Amino acid sequence: MFSRAYKAAVTLPPLVWVAAFLLTPYLLMFSYSFWSVSPAQTIVHSWSLGNYSELARVDVYWQTLLRSMWIAARVTIFSLLLGYPLAYFLSFYGGKKKDLLYQLVIIPLWVSYLVRAYAWKTILGSDGVLNTLLQYVHATKHPLEFLLYSPFAVVLTLTHIYTPFAFLPIYAALEHIPRNLVEASHDLGASPGQTFWKIIFPLSIPGVIAGATFAFVLSLGDFLAPLLLGGPSGIMISNIVVSLFGAAYNWPLGAAISFCMLLLVVSLLFFSERLEKKWSYA
Amino acid sequence: MSTDVSIARSDVSVSTQRFPLLSIRNVAKRFGKNVVLRDISLDVAEGEFLTILGESGSGKTTLLRIIAGFESAGSGEVWMAEERLDQLPPYRRRVNTVFQHYALFPHLTVEENVAYGLRVAKRPEAEISARVGEALEKVKMSAHAKAKPAKISGGQQQRVALARALVNRPQLLLLDEPLSALDANLRRQMQVELKSLQREVGISFIFVTHDQEEAMVMSDRIALLRSGELEQVATPREIYGRPATAYVAQFIGHTNLLKGEVRDGMARCGLLQWPVAAPDGIAQFSLRPENLRLATEKSTSPDSVRVRGRVVQQAFHGATELIRVECAGGLMLTVRIPASRSGVTGEIALEFSPEDAIPVRESPERI
Numbered sequence: 061m062f063s064r065a066y067k068a069a070v071t072l073p074p075l076v077w078v079a080a081f082l083l084t085p086y087l088l089m090f091s092y093s094f095w096s097v098s099p100a101q102t103i104v105h106s107w108s109l110g111n112y113s114e115l116a117r118v119d120v121y122w123q124t125l126l127r128s129m130w131i132a133a134r135v136t137i138f139s140l141l142l143g144y145p146l147a148y149f150l151s152f153y154g155g156k157k158k159d160l161l162y163q164l165v166i167i168p169l170w171v172s173y174l175v176r177a178y179a180w181k182t183i184l185g186s187d188g189v190l191n192t193l194l195q196y197v198h199a200t201k202h203p204l205e206f207l208l209y210s211p212f213a214v215v216l217t218l219t220h221i222y223t224p225f226a227f228l229p230i231y232a233a234l235e236h237i238p239r240n241l242v243e244a245s246h247d248l249g250a251s252p253g254q255t256f257w258k259i260i261f262p263l264s265i266p267g268v269i270a271g272a273t274f275a276f277v278l279s280l281g282d283f284l285a286p287l288l289l290g291g292p293s294g295i296m297i298s299n300i301v302v303s304l305f306g307a308a309y310n311w312p313l314g315a316a317i318s319f320c321m322l323l324l325v326v327s328l329l330f331f332s333e334r335l336e337k338k339w340s341y342a
Numbered sequence: 343m344s345t346d347v348s349i350a351r352s353d354v355s356v357s358t359q360r361f362p363l364l365s366i367r368n369v370a371k372r373f374g375k376n377v378v379l380r381d382i383s384l385d386v387a388e389g390e391f392l393t394i395l396g397e398s399g400s401g402k403t404t405l406l407r408i409i410a411g412f413e414s415a416g417s418g419e420v421w422m423a424e425e426r427l428d429q430l431p432p433y434r435r436r437v438n439t440v441f442q443h444y445a446l447f448p449h450l451t452v453e454e455n456v457a458y459g460l461r462v463a464k465r466p467e468a469e470i471s472a473r474v475g476e477a478l479e480k481v482k483m484s485a486h487a488k489a490k491p492a493k494i495s496g497g498q499q500q501r502v503a504l505a506r507a508l509v510n511r512p513q514l515l516l517l518d519e520p521l522s523a524l525d526a527n528l529r530r531q532m533q534v535e536l537k538s539l540q541r542e543v544g545i546s547f548i549f550v551t552h553d554q555e556e557a558m559v560m561s562d563r564i565a566l567l568r569s570g571e572l573e574q575v576a577t578p579r580e581i582y583g584r585p586a587t588a589y590v591a592q593f594i595g596h597t598n599l600l601k602g603e604v605r606d607g608m609a610r611c612g613l614l615q616w617p618v619a620a621p622d623g624i625a626q627f628s629l630r631p632e633n634l635r636l637a638t639e640k641s642t643s644p645d646s647v648r649v650r651g652r653v654v655q656q657a658f659h660g661a662t663e664l665i666r667v668e669c670a671g672g673l674m675l676t677v678r679i680p681a682s683r684s685g686v687t688g689e690i691a692l693e694f695s696p697e698d699a700i701p702v703r704e705s706p707e708r709i
Binding site for chain 1: 410411412431432433434437438439441443445446447448449458459462463490492506507510
């Protein structure tokens with residue numbers, strides 16, 4: 061239909077873009093991960109697997125990665141627990157206000173991430189809104205210290221931030237379920253509960269997988285929430301990468317961690333896409 | 343399908359005189375300011391095949407959805423066998439529906455779709471597999487039991503939808519334009535199959551369609567709905583032969599509507615007149631094209647009404663042909679005559695028997 065020259069002309073710009081701003085940096089990062097830093101703080105361009113063997117050897121990296129995954133897993137679970145019912149009620153019982161309510165769910169995404177993270181800081185701090193309230197009603201004598209600078213604060217903040225990301229694909233999946241399937245289920249004698257578990261939920265699984273992937277991947281790589289609210293016990297893997305590229309000046313090791321993370325995330329995306337396909341019947 | 347629901351029936355006309363299975367009493371429905379149904383009362387007998395016929399927007403699907411429980415009646419009641427139906431949720435009604443686009447569950451196999459109603463009712467697995475097997479056998483879909491709905495054709499999906507509803511042994515089956523998505527040949531075939539299946543299982547069917555031919559072929563009775571009101575409820579023969587209103591006469595088959603008046607026991611319409619037993623006043627008559635004949639020199643009956651005219655158009659239909667005749671006084675008549683080799687042209691004489699001109703009421707459309 062279109063000439064070869066035309067096809068080449070329209071495919072070239074995006075290709076150049078991807079090559080310049082995606083492939084090249086990744087390639088650079090990948091190269092760095094095999095290099096090392098000399099005692100004189102210069103990058104030594106000699107190829108070795110030293111950084112990767114250090115990652116395998118030193119416990120703190122593994123432990124931080126596992127903790128990050130555990131935090132991300134909790135964020136995912138809470139985002140789904142909040143996002144699914146929200147999406148369900150909006151999709152099936154939203155009525156005329158559906159669009160307005162949908163916008164209300166989206167609006168927080170327009171507010172700066174930093175502002176939302178700082179908001180939690182003022183809520184959770186020892187002189188924060190929550191502790192002041194708890195002491196005022198005599199629920200506690202002393203401010204609760206675990207609220208801020210803890211994995212709890214990180215999970216809470218990330219859940220708040222990423223719930224809309226879990227909500228959106230679930231909502232889209234629910235909206236795509238033909239309503240006559242629900243009617244057919246009721247018609248065949250299934251109660252609303254049976255209809256949910258036998259028809260609605262199975263058909264929404266691709267959305268749940270997509271939402272879970274968003275929440276998990278985004279929170280796994282997060283470094284601002286742990287930085288602002290995590291404290292020493294809430295450090296995540298990205299904070300280590302940040303410090304390696306910054307104060308610690310060990311770009312090669314940072315690049316090696318980044319590359320491992322990238323591999324983890326890409327295989328996760330691949331896996332979740334396969335899973336989504338398996339569950340979709342469009 | 344099974345012995346306990348198969349009620350032996352010898353004659354259809356008997357069934358309409360039985361105690362009604364379903365009774366719709368003064369049902370009305372509006373969506374906002376839009377009146378969809380107005381004071382509908384209708385009985386359906388056990389084992390009857392009733393068709394709700396109407397144009398799109400006539401309210402036929404809404405009426406069906408009220409019976410199934412997907413819409414609530416604005417006012418009025420629906421009763422089924424001594425039980426008030428309209429206050430039960432759809433999943434408590436012993437009514438099953440075949441949906442217009444089948445609404446098969448895409449994530450379940452054909453077999454699982456058919457088993458759905460029995461599974462949610464927590465029937466024993468042995469009974470489920472026996473009944474599902476039997477139902478699939480009945481609609482000739484056993485070979486596709488393990489297929490997902492997306493892998494089978496429209497006609498096959500239609501059969502599965504039917505099996506999925508019938509396997510629950512409902513007292514009443516609702517069918518919402520189930521054949522409208524099929525192509526013409528398959529559609530005719532399914533009409534016959536559906537009708538004989540209904541005879542076999544003996545379940546009452548309420549069948550919604552906009553296709554008058556389909557309604558005529560399949561139904562024991564037709565309820566013709568127009569703008570949310572019932573125009574006529576009668577057997578196909580009666581509704582065709584003795585249409586109650588001008589709308590019915592025109593909607594079902596072809597007709598000639600003769601507008602005129604009645605005075606002193608004579609109907610007058612242009613130059614035509616014939617004796618009629620009707621009160622004086624403005625009147626309308628429906629005269630079917632096949633009730634007009636080409637008149638020969640020696641007329642068959644002395645009291646037939648004769649009129650001369652000129653053929654202006656002819657359409658060949660195989661066994662018959664329809665000709666348009668412009669008569670004296672500007673009256674246009676459509677005439678159905680047996681097809682001849684060369685067709686009919688020029689000046690002709692027509693005749694009809696007075697009793698074939700059926701007086702019909704004018705029923706103005708209400709909005």
